Amino acid sequence: MTVVSRATWPEAVASRADAPIEHLYVHMPFCRQLCPYCDFNSYAGRDAEMGPYLEALEAELEAWSPWLRAKTVFVGGGTPTHGRVDVIARQAEAIGRHVRGPQLVEWTVEANPGTLEIAKVEALMAAGVNRVSLGAQSFHPTHLATLGRAHGPADTVRAIEILRRAGMPRLSLDLILAIPGQSLGEQRADVRRVVDLSPDHVSAYVLTYEPGTAFTRAWEEGRLPGPDPDRELAHLDATAEILEAAGLERYEISNFATPGNESQHNLAYWRNADWIAVGAGGHGHVRGKRWKLEDDPARYVARVRAGDVPVSFEEEVEADARAVEHLLMGLRLAEGVDIELVRERTGVDVAVTRAQALSSLEAQGLVRRAGLRLVATPAGRNVLDTVLGLLAEPDA
Numbered sequence: 001m002t003v004v005s006r007a008t009w010p011e012a013v014a015s016r017a018d019a020p021i022e023h024l025y026v027h028m029p030f031c032r033q034l035c036p037y038c039d040f041n042s043y044a045g046r047d048a049e050m051g052p053y054l055e056a057l058e059a060e061l062e063a064w065s066p067w068l069r070a071k072t073v074f075v076g077g078g079t080p081t082h083g084r085v086d087v088i089a090r091q092a093e094a095i096g097r098h099v100r101g102p103q104l105v106e107w108t109v110e111a112n113p114g115t116l117e118i119a120k121v122e123a124l125m126a127a128g129v130n131r132v133s134l135g136a137q138s139f140h141p142t143h144l145a146t147l148g149r150a151h152g153p154a155d156t157v158r159a160i161e162i163l164r165r166a167g168m169p170r171l172s173l174d175l176i177l178a179i180p181g182q183s184l185g186e187q188r189a190d191v192r193r194v195v196d197l198s199p200d201h202v203s204a205y206v207l208t209y210e211p212g213t214a215f216t217r218a219w220e221e222g223r224l225p226g227p228d229p230d231r232e233l234a235h236l237d238a239t240a241e242i243l244e245a246a247g248l249e250r251y252e253i254s255n256f257a258t259p260g261n262e263s264q265h266n267l268a269y270w271r272n273a274d275w276i277a278v279g280a281g282g283h284g285h286v287r288g289k290r291w292k293l294e295d296d297p298a299r300y301v302a303r304v305r306a307g308d309v310p311v312s313f314e315e316e317v318e319a320d321a322r323a324v325e326h327l328l329m330g331l332r333l334a335e336g337v338d339i340e341l342v343r344e345r346t347g348v349d350v351a352v353t354r355a356q357a358l359s360s361l362e363a364q365g366l367v368r369r370a371g372l373r374l375v376a377t378p379a380g381r382n383v384l385d386t387v388l389g390l391l392a393e394p395d396a
């Protein structure tokens, strides 16, 4: 366990950057029930801990506040909209006190269908939330049941009606692709349903089998079909085709938006910007310093009460590893990665240290140069792990 004082740690970390930190992640770990594929830091049946948890969150926010000038906030989970209206309102108000201001352009809260009601949405908006990311996942009852989700398709439609009635400015829908048993036709039907609901943003991730989840155990025991890269690519391609035809641009491999509605917070991650995280299990990053906070909400609360920043892990990332991270994140974006910015931020010129690998990848049509940017081609994006494997180490 790393013991770091709340009186000194935020300043020590934040002052590594040359300006206040512009991005804040807040983790709310509580859920109504646990989904069998999920490896997020989430807990069911512990709602009684929400009050002390919010107190701890407020103390952490207070400690970071002098070094924070948030342009974007993302409240993720868990299910940040799970809980009573007064708890949601307190959560939003506590965050709002530290982030409100003319610089704040985007404040997203993740929500699950079935947890939203008009009073909650109004409380979020009163605090300054201007974007909701709604976990639709599928519109097919069978596939939602396979995923162990607590909601049905009608709950998603109702949640969207509530958000629109309240006047929530921006709406993103999440879809899970290539669910076990889901045909390509059913995938297309799900995506067309999404288009009919007119979100300004869609996140569409292929289901992944994370270690330690009930899904992975079921696959290992032969009760569920496992990953199938060709099938997954077909589902992602079909999804992209329908969304792009509907005017949602594919600005990242799994993310689509109408012009101007890209997630500014997630773009900050993909551009390897600095961000602060508060809340159990949150990860933060400022100029090569990375840290992770205690996963368990009770331990998190206890450490905050003791005057500590509840860090469970911290590391200094070496310059070359930071440059690789820039590539890893930036090549997911349609805009690619600015290799001059990578050099400025890390001191590593990947055009020099990876000259041979880049020439080879260009010759194979997997990446291209666009001025100072390096961009994965459509073929390269389909084999991004291979591309990144070749760039992971400097040329021999």
Ligand code: SF4
Binding pocket: 030, 031, 032, 033, 034, 035, 038, 039, 040, 042, 077, 078, 079, 112
């Ligand atoms: S609702 Fe979301 S965070 Fe909670 S268990 Fe399900 S997938 Fe995980």
